[in-house]
Amino acid sequence: MSLSDTLKPLVIENFIGGSFVKSSKYLDSFDPSTGEIWAQIPDSDPTDVDDAVQHARNAFPMWSKTTAAERAKILIKIADSIEENLDKLAQAESKDQGKPVSLAKRMDIPRAALNFRAFAESICHHVNISNNLPEMGCINFTVRNPVGVAALISPWNLPLYLLTFKIAPALASGNCVVCKPSEITSVTSWMLCKLIKDAGLPNGVLNMVFGTGSKAGEALINHQGVNVISFTGSTNVGRHIGKVAANNIKKVSLELGGKNAGIIFDDADLSKAVPATINSCFLNQGEICLCTSRIFVQRAIFEEFVQRLVKETKNLKVGPPTEDVFMGPLVSQVHLDKVRSYIDIARKDGARVLCGESVDELSLPAPYHKGYFIRPTIITELPDSSACMQEEIFGPVVCLSPFDSEEEVIERVNNVKYGLCSAVWGQKGDRLLRVAQQLHVGTVWINCWLVRSLDMPFGGMKESGIGREGTSHSLELYTEETTICYKYQ
Ligand code: NDP
Numbered sequence: 001m002s003l004s005d006t007l008k009p010l011v012i013e014n015f016i017g018g019s020f021v022k023s024s025k026y027l028d029s030f031d032p033s034t035g036e037i038w039a040q041i042p043d044s045d046p047t048d049v050d051d052a053v054q055h056a057r058n059a060f061p062m063w064s065k066t067t068a069a070e071r072a073k074i075l076i077k078i079a080d081s082i083e084e085n086l087d088k089l090a091q092a093e094s095k096d097q098g099k100p101v102s103l104a105k106r107m108d109i110p111r112a113a114l115n116f117r118a119f120a121e122s123i124c125h126h127v128n129i130s131n132n133l134p135e136m137g138c139i140n141f142t143v144r145n146p147v148g149v150a151a152l153i154s155p156w157n158l159p160l161y162l163l164t165f166k167i168a169p170a171l172a173s174g175n176c177v178v179c180k181p182s183e184i185t186s187v188t189s190w191m192l193c194k195l196i197k198d199a200g201l202p203n204g205v206l207n208m209v210f211g212t213g214s215k216a217g218e219a220l221i222n223h224q225g226v227n228v229i230s231f232t233g234s235t236n237v238g239r240h241i242g243k244v245a246a247n248n249i250k251k252v253s254l255e256l257g258g259k260n261a262g263i264i265f266d267d268a269d270l271s272k273a274v275p276a277t278i279n280s281c282f283l284n285q286g287e288i289c290l291c292t293s294r295i296f297v298q299r300a301i302f303e304e305f306v307q308r309l310v311k312e313t314k315n316l317k318v319g320p321p322t323e324d325v326f327m328g329p330l331v332s333q334v335h336l337d338k339v340r341s342y343i344d345i346a347r348k349d350g351a352r353v354l355c356g357e358s359v360d361e362l363s364l365p366a367p368y369h370k371g372y373f374i375r376p377t378i379i380t381e382l383p384d385s386s387a388c389m390q391e392e393i394f395g396p397v398v399c400l401s402p403f404d405s406e407e408e409v410i411e412r413v414n415n416v417k418y419g420l421c422s423a424v425w426g427q428k429g430d431r432l433l434r435v436a437q438q439l440h441v442g443t444v445w446i447n448c449w450l451v452r453s454l455d456m457p458f459g460g461m462k463e464s465g466i467g468r469e470g471t472s473h474s475l476e477l478y479t480e481e482t483t484i485c486y487k488y489q
Helices: 046-064 068-084 086-097 101-124 159-172 187-198 213-222 235-247 270-286 299-314 333-348 406-414 429-436 473-478
Strands: 014-016 019-021 026-030 037-042 130-133 138-146 149-153 176-180 206-208 228-232 251-255 260-264 292-298 352-355 377-380 397-403 421-425 443-446 479-487
Touching: 014 046, 014 187, 037 086, 046 138, 046 149, 046 176, 046 206, 046 213, 068 086, 068 101, 068 159, 068 187, 086 101, 086 159, 086 187, 101 159, 101 270, 149 159, 149 213, 159 176, 159 187, 159 228, 159 473, 176 213, 187 206, 213 235, 228 235, 228 473, 235 251, 260 270, 260 406, 270 292, 270 299, 270 397, 270 421, 292 299, 292 406, 299 352, 299 377, 299 397, 333 352, 333 377, 333 397, 397 406, 406 429, 421 429, 429 443, 473 479
Parallel strands: 149 176, 149 228, 176 206, 228 251, 260 292, 260 421, 292 397, 377 397, 421 443
Antiparallel strands: 014 019, 014 206, 026 037, 130 138, 138 479, 352 377
C-alpha cells in the first residue's frame, strides 16, 4: 500500500474479515485543493455491510473473551504504528481533507495514536463499583461486558482523529466493530486497516465498509446484527439515526453539530484572546465541531477587539495545504457553496463583512484555481435572529456582536438550539466561573480553547447530541453493566 504520486487515482478497498476486498462499484473522491479526482472508494451496498457485520459477529465470542491486558497490548502496537507512519498518514489526511499537512502532523495523527494509547491504558485500570451491606449479609458489585457489534460512523472534518476515538474504546472494551467513515474522506481509515492487521488484531474484529451514508450507512444502522451505534456528524443525520436506534432499542451515542460562542469580557488579555480566538474560528478551515462561530465582545472593548481580530485574520495564509499555510481549501464544492450561501444570507440580513469572502482577494495559480478555497471571513452588525447567528455554518466564518451585561450575554449565548461548547475570556475568576456554570453546553473553556484531557467527558447538550465520550464515559456506551448481589451470610 502506498500513496500514489502518479496521475492514476488511488483505489481503496473495504476491509472485511481481515482481508482487503475489491468492490464492484466505486465512487470518486476529490482532492479539495485542485478539484481533481485523486481516489476511488468502494460504493458499498447492503450485501457488503451484511458481510462485514457477519464477520464481526463471528469474531465476537473470541475477542470478547480476551483479557483487557491482551487487548491493550494490541492497541498499543497500533498506536506505535500510527506514530511510525505519522508523515504518510498526515500527507494523506491533508490531501484528502484539505487541512494543512502541518496541522495533520501536530493534531490529527498524534491524536489518533493517543486515542489507542489512552483507551488501552484506561481499560487496564478500570475498576467496577461495589457496595457491601453487612447488615443484610450481602455485597453488591457490578461487572461490565462488551455489548457486541458496534457500528461506528464518522464525519469528514477530522477523519482519523474522530474515527479512532470510537474504534479504540469499542475494541478496548471487547467489542467487534464495523466502521463507515465519511465517503468524502476515506483514505486514512483504509491505511489504518493495514496498520491494524500488521499489529495482530484478529480477523473480523475490525471491519471497514466505505461508501455513502444513504446506502452503506443506512444498511449498517438498520442491521439487526448491530448492538450499538456511535455516530458523529450533523444534527439532521443524528436525529434520523436516533430514531432508527430507538425503533430497534439499540444503544446509541450522538455527537452532533454546534453553534459555539466566544465571550470576551472587558478585562480579557487581548494579547492572548485575539490569537486564540482566531485559532478557534479558523483552525482546520473552521471545520471543527468545536470552532467558534459567534463572538460576543463586551462593549467597552468591542472596537479594539474587532480591529485586532480583523488585522490578524487578514494576515493568515490561505492556499494549498502545505506545511506553511494556516488554512487549506474547504472539503468539497458542495460545502464551499453552503458556506458562501451563509455569507449571502448575512448580507441580506444587513451585515457588514469586514474581511474575507468578497472583500479580500484570493487568487491562486493553476492547478489550485479549481480548489475549494475561501478566505477567513468576519461579519458584524447581524441580529441574533439571522440564520447566520443561529445555524451551524461549519466553515471559516464568524459573526461578532457587542454585549453589555453578564446576564445579557448568557441569555444570548444560550439562545440557539445547539449546546456543544463555549470559550470565555477575562480575568475576574468569580465572573468567569459564574458564567461558565450557566452556559448550556458540554464544554466551557476559560482563557483557552481545544485543550482537554481524554479522561474528561466530552459531548453536547440540546441538539448537539446525546451521551458523553472519554476514557471512562465511553465505557458506558460500549459495555453493558450487570449488578450482582452475593449473600455471604
Ligand atoms: P453528516 O451527518 O453528513 O455525515 C456523517 C457521517 O454519517 C458520514 O459518514 C455520512 O456518510 C454518514 N451518514 C449520512 N447519512 C447517513 C444515514 N442515513 N445513515 C448512516 N450514516 C449516514 O456529517 P458531515 O460528514 O457533513 O460532518 C459534519 C458534521 O459533523 C457537522 O455538523 C459537525 O458539527 C459534526 N461534527 C460533530 C462533532 C462532535 O463531536 N459533536 C465532531 C465533528 C463533526 P457520507 O459522508 O458518506 O454521507
